[in-house]
Amino acid sequence: MSAGGSVEQLLRRVSPGAYGTYENYEALLQALAGSQVWMLLWNGQAGSPDAQYGNMEVAGYGYAPCVTSAQELAASGWNRAHEVVGGRDIAAALFPDRWGIWLNPHAPGGGVGIPWLDLRRIAVGLDQLPAGPLRISEPTLQIPQFYALLTQNAHRTPVVRSLRRAWVRPALGVPYLTVGLDLYDNGPASVEAARQMMAQSVAAVPDGLPVSSVAMADDYDPVAMWMRSQSRPFFDRDAHAPAGYDASRAPAPGFGYGYPRPF
Template sequence: MSAGESVDQLLRRVSPGAYDTFESYEALLQALAGSRLWMLLWNGQAGSPDAQYGNMEVAGYGYAPCATSAQELAASGWSRAHEVVGGRDIAAALFPDRWGIWLNPHAPGGGVGIPWLDLRRVAVGLDQLPAGPLSIGEPTLEIPQFYALLTQNAHLTPAVRSLRRAWVRPALGVPYLAIGLELYDSSPASVQTARRMMAQSVAAVPEGLPVSSVAMADDYDPVAMWLRRQSRPFFDRDAQPRAGYGAPGPQAGGFGYGYPRPF
């Protein structure tokens, strides 16, 4: 496929019944980030305080319907107002409320939905966050030296409250080990010391093994969500004073997640 393909051209590759590959879907997301969308307004006019996007629910998830061009808007027969918005801008506006967008719901086959997790990737940067759907599970790697060094360094880093781990397989790209970091606070000093701890610890990672950090307080990170539900800390500074693992406590902002990067 060429780098210049439009959203409408790429939609033909990922429409129901004509699905090509994850690469085609990634290309569609990339095109959306640099394109405009015609958002359908259920109430109000574009720019007015009472403007409200249309909404639809598919499989229990919310989506805001839109057209991908003026021609598609005309073909939809939409008779109410609309608002033209950049793809990255609408992604940033909708994903925090866990809303996706539905492209051309009037089209044959019903159009294509972009879930909120992928809108987050569009808003933050497709090269910063791994391609979903993600397969996440417990790591089975035998790397005791790394875990021992990481635990030792965590003991020496007061900002770190707990550490968790997961093995992540993106839809595209190489699998990697994710380390979930829970900090006591999100101050720049705490974040910096946690970064330094990771940088010191990855020296014990076997060559060729990608490692990435995950902020446990990130409510939008699917790896952090999995870690909170499915894992227990392998380092927990507060484990002795309390009755069990995983009790709620102060949460902190942090690094987000993505393809492994230098620490």
């Protein structure tokens, strides 16, 4: 249960036909993170090797159906086995395979789906990743001093292959600039090198402008996915490497992103 109410109370505020808000949906995610769900098993018994969650597809995306209490389980009429799982645990189990959960599909209106991107937020921490849906675009800010210093520092940091940028507007919270870090490897020393590069560069960021970063190698991050398909690097070491230079020999990192944080 959360300060905003129980999962079932909050479901009524975001169900189809309700006057839901992003704040209510965020409260629902917070409640789920601290609650349990009754996962409906299509095959097997809870804990058995052959246990398999049910599945459904909505608008081309996969969801595992579940209910929010023993009372809802009875109301659903489900006559196969089920498994009671913590909200964070099921989120961590499903999001890597890009599966969401669908809460109370038997309810009037068909229940509410939680897509895998939001399960990822529950698993990682709702305060660590921005609230979706995200509106992502090319930055239009005129901050040449920052880009010049960042590019200069990237040249001096061999772990960095390329840099991209995006302007991110979350559903809740302030918009911010994200720098996409494309790195040669993910070793701890490389992570620290990239962190220091960013720390040295943010000194040129105008006061009040939030800046964050994202690993371009993150296959689950929506900002990284957008940058890979929609943006071009503003720094690209390989494009300017001299003949005979073997960039693959350099070390390098990758680290997550979230709400803007100090480097």
